Amino acid sequence: MVQRVSRASVSIEGQVTGEVGQGFLILLGVGPNDSAADVDYLVNKISKLRVFSDDQGKMNRALAAVGGSVLVVSQFTLYADTRKGNRPSFTGAAAPELGERLYEAFLTKFAQTGARVAHGEFGADMQVSLTNDGPVTIIFDTEEQHAG
Numbered sequence: 043m044v045q046r047v048s049r050a051s052v053s054i055e056g057q058v059t060g061e062v063g064q065g066f067l068i069l070l071g072v073g074p075n076d077s078a079a080d081v082d083y084l085v086n087k088i089s090k091l092r093v094f095s096d097d098q099g100k101m102n103r104a105l106a107a108v109g110g111s112v113l114v115v116s117q118f119t120l121y122a123d124t125r126k127g128n129r130p131s132f133t134g135a136a137a138p139e140l141g142e143r144l145y146e147a148f149l150t151k152f153a154q155t156g157a158r159v160a161h162g163e164f165g166a167d168m169q170v171s172l173t174n175d176g177p178v179t180i181i182f183d184t185e186e187q188h189a190g
């Protein structure tokens with residue numbers, strides 16, 4: 043999930059571990075069937091996503107064009123299954139080993155785009171603060187790219 047932000051930060055135990063100004067807050071959930079190819083796909087799509095305003099006020103600029111940064115936070119709860127009862131199940135999320143490996147790969151790959159990349163800590167209890175600009179929130183599902 044990508045949110046266009048004017049600022050965002052993540053803290054662990056009261057200490058800020060990552061923060062950005064204009065750019066994206068990326069909440070990254072990893073599923074059991076995700077792969078390095080999915081990381082490549084997401085980095086390519088998100089880094090080129092034209093949702094920042096141009097001189098005419100239209101969403102027409104990508105992250106690099108506005109000198110934006112990204113804050114990436116691991117978010118297994120994006121895989122919550124709420125169909126039964128009132129307590130969500132997270133069995134649809136990837137095992138922690140795969141999740142962490144792909145999270146780290148995502149950070150590395152995104153940094154290769156030239157964008158400044160800040161991040162949280164995989165598996166930590168984090169507090170995220172943001173100002174969603176717009177608001178603009180876009181959900182990417184890599185399973186959809188395989189279905190079409």
